[in-house]
Amino acid sequence: MNKGLWALSAAILLSNVALAQEGTVTVVTSFSKDVTDPIKAAFEAAHPGTTLEVQNKSTSSGVVYLEETRGNNQTDLFWASAPDAFVTLKDQGLLSTFKPTVEGIPETVGSYQVNDRDGYFFGFAASGYGMMWNERYLEANGIEAPAEWNDLAEAQYHDHVVIAAPSRSGTTHLTVETILQGEGWEEGWKLLKLIGGNFQQVTDRSFGVPEAVNSGQAGVGIVIDFFGFAARASGFPVDFAYPSVTTVVPANIGIVANAPNQAGAEAFVNFLLSEDGQLVLFDPAIQRLPINPAVYDRAPDGLPNPFKDPQFASMITFDGNVSSQRSAVVDSLFDQTVTFQLDNLSAAVAAIQAAQAAAEGKDMPEAKAMIEEAIGLVAGVPITEKDAVSAEILGAFEGGDTATARQSQLEQEWAAFAQKNYAEAKQKAEAALALLG
Numbered sequence: 001m002n003k004g005l006w007a008l009s010a011a012i013l014l015s016n017v018a019l020a021q022e023g024t025v026t027v028v029t030s031f032s033k034d035v036t037d038p039i040k041a042a043f044e045a046a047h048p049g050t051t052l053e054v055q056n057k058s059t060s061s062g063v064v065y066l067e068e069t070r071g072n073n074q075t076d077l078f079w080a081s082a083p084d085a086f087v088t089l090k091d092q093g094l095l096s097t098f099k100p101t102v103e104g105i106p107e108t109v110g111s112y113q114v115n116d117r118d119g120y121f122f123g124f125a126a127s128g129y130g131m132m133w134n135e136r137y138l139e140a141n142g143i144e145a146p147a148e149w150n151d152l153a154e155a156q157y158h159d160h161v162v163i164a165a166p167s168r169s170g171t172t173h174l175t176v177e178t179i180l181q182g183e184g185w186e187e188g189w190k191l192l193k194l195i196g197g198n199f200q201q202v203t204d205r206s207f208g209v210p211e212a213v214n215s216g217q218a219g220v221g222i223v224i225d226f227f228g229f230a231a232r233a234s235g236f237p238v239d240f241a242y243p244s245v246t247t248v249v250p251a252n253i254g255i256v257a258n259a260p261n262q263a264g265a266e267a268f269v270n271f272l273l274s275e276d277g278q279l280v281l282f283d284p285a286i287q288r289l290p291i292n293p294a295v296y297d298r299a300p301d302g303l304p305n306p307f308k309d310p311q312f313a314s315m316i317t318f319d320g321n322v323s324s325q326r327s328a329v330v331d332s333l334f335d336q337t338v339t340f341q342l343d344n345l346s347a348a349v350a351a352i353q354a355a356q357a358a359a360e361g362k363d364m365p366e367a368k369a370m371i372e373e374a375i376g377l378v379a380g381v382p383i384t385e386k387d388a389v390s391a392e393i394l395g396a397f398e399g400g401d402t403a404t405a406r407q408s409q410l411e412q413e414w415a416a417f418a419q420k421n422y423a424e425a426k427q428k429a430e431a432a433l434a435l436l437g
Contacts, residue, residue, distance in 0.1 A: 024051045025264035028066065028256075029079040030059045030170060032207055034230070034285040042280045043271050050264060058205065059085050059170025060331075064401050066094050066256060073258045076265040078121075081224060081251040082170030083112075084177075084324035086121040091324075095120040095254045098266055102273040104294055109306050110248040111317040114291060123250025124272045125226075125281055126289040126306040128315070129175040130242040132210065132228035137219040146220060148243045149179060153194035155353035159346070160219035161198045162212045165339050167331035169206040171224040174249065176334060177323040182245035182316045185388075189333075190379035195222075196338040197349020197378065213238060229287035229303060247318040248306050250291060326388045328397040332407070333381070333388075336414040341422060348378055348422040351429035358436040370432035377425035382417040 029036060033056070040052045057065055059080045066075060066089060078089060089095050097119040105123075106114055114123040131146050138145060143156050152161055166173035180188035200218050203209055209221040210228070214236045221227070228240025253272060255265045271277045278290040282300055289306050290296070296305045306312045323330075338345060355371050387393055396406035403411070 023049050023264070024053050025076050025261050025268050026053045026055065026074060027077040027079050027268070028055045028057055028062045028075050029077075030057065030062060030081065030206075031079065032056070035288075038283045038286060039272070039277070039280050042277065043268060046271060046276065047267060050267070052268065058168055059173075060167065063088055067092065067400065070094065070257075073256060074260060075256045076259040076261050077253060077268060078256055079253045080170055081127050082174055083121075083249050083252055083320045084174070084327055085170055086116070086252050086254055087320055087324040088327075089254065090116065090118070090120040094257050096257045096259065096262075098122075098255050098269065100270050100273055102270055102292070105273060105292060106307060109250055109291065110312050110315050112247070112249045112320075114250050116254075121252045121254030122269060122273065123291045124253050124278075125251045125291055126248050127171070127174075127251045128225040128242050128248040128289075128306070128312075129171070129178055129246050130223070130225060130228070130240060131220055132213055132223050132231065132238050132240045133220045134213050134216055134218075135237045135239060137213075137216050141219060143219055145239065145241070146243075147241055149191055149195065149245060152198060152220065152222075153191065154198075155357065157198045157220060158350060158353060159198065159200050161195065161222070162201050162203060162209050162218040162220070163199060163222040164203045164206045164209050165331075166334050167339075168204050171206050172222070173327060173331055174247075174318075174323065175222055175224075176330060177327075178247050178316065178318060179245065180330070181319060181322065182247075185385035186379070186381065189381045190375075192334070193338065193345065193378050194349060194375070196342070197345050197352075199338070199342060199346070202339045202342060226286065226288045230285055232302070233284040233287050233300065242311060242315075244314070245316060247315045248312050249318055249320070251288070322389075325394070329383075329388045329393055332397065332411055333383070333414060336411050337381075337418040340415060341418045344419055344422040344426075345378070348374070348425040348429070351426045351433070352378065355429045355432040355436065358433055362436060364436060367432040367435040370428050370435070374425040374428035374432070377421040377428065380417070380421050382414045 036054045043052055059082045063085050099119055108114060109126045133145055146152055164172040166176045183191055209223050210231055212218040213221040214231050231238045253269055259265045275295055278292040278295045281288040281290050293307050352374050359368055396404055396410055
């Protein structure tokens, strides 16, 4: 080939690469392929020549990735359930503003603002938090279906509950925050610890929870609602319930600042909010609650409507700013006192449950006082709610994926606090059991 033809071929090749790149919309998302694949197929069918490139990362990893690639951004969209992650990205200047052209989107879902008031991110689906369970598993083990968070602290659920670590799952972080905001800091941690003592496992990713419940490996999973709805629609013997202390918030999408394909990103947001895009959410593998009320007349049986069903009106008001501000601290507290102390916590709670069963119907105030002391030790938190948002502690957690020396020190102190408390709680409960005969 002569130099002229070679140069022409090279130019054509480079031009084709450029066109292909212009037709690629890159999204970083925490959603699984079960969710993204049907939406990707529908979007590409509606926009011939455009490819949606999906990069799956956990919510926290996705936020860190955008922070680390800020200087050479190759991402067009960030797409996840956790609204506080979008607050963080907005505060760091990592999202750009946009005004979708789709009309008819409500201002609120439950008590929560659907879209960012400044136009940096947009709700595309409503998400609630609760419990899914395997009906065959519960029947085989003689366990009742739970209705409230408190139910999961009962002895019948010991070693039958599974959750994802909030440090690895944005949706679990929201569930933990919902309990803390709904019950209060001290009572919320008490409830989380007593439920935690019944955990069979703490998984690394959100997806591991419904997988364990669907397969019958565990009886109950603490999940975002669509995991339960999708499993039920797919034929698994499962059901889902919202407890009274929960919230409904929008799952969001936002355009990343300096997006390589701004036009493509805008097209995807508009498609996702349109009736065509919202109808894909009814796919049996997805089963999310659309944010566009116009499609609910075509919803499958059994899927609730957050704009009409009365249970959504009574859900708590969730403060995304509070959740975002203290997210790293709350997640670390959970890991150091629950995830990494699961064996110690489980042993302490099992001892308390045994003593409570023995004390039933007996007039033995000394033993019952010891049981209450044991519960208090399990429930203890090494820092106050005010401490969690103090400049000293928040500053210690500014290292991102790389822990600062002060963060490591705090985490060691929290772990030691939990280990000591759980050991003492177990001893107290066992002593109470001995008194009870």
